[in-house]
Amino acid sequence: MYVVLSASRLMKAKEIRKLCAELRNNPTLILVLNAEAKAKLYNMKKAVSSTPTAS
Structure with missing residues (x-):
């Protein structure tokens, strides 16, 4: 199994x-x-999709 490790801070x-x-x-x-x-x-996508867009 291959795993990609992504750090959200410098380590x-x-x-x-x-x-x-x-x-x-x-x-x-x-x-x-x-x-x-x-x-x-999922929560980030949900928050973005629920914001009104300028038309």
Whole structure:
């Protein structure tokens, strides 16, 4: 399984290696992070679509 890690803040290489090791050792954490990211994206799309557009 290939996973793309995207950081929302600057991280040191040590922090990234630690996070990657945690994800490698705990695949359920990947599923949780994926679900949270999808929910956040869905909410962002929903908020954008509900705003009135200028015509």
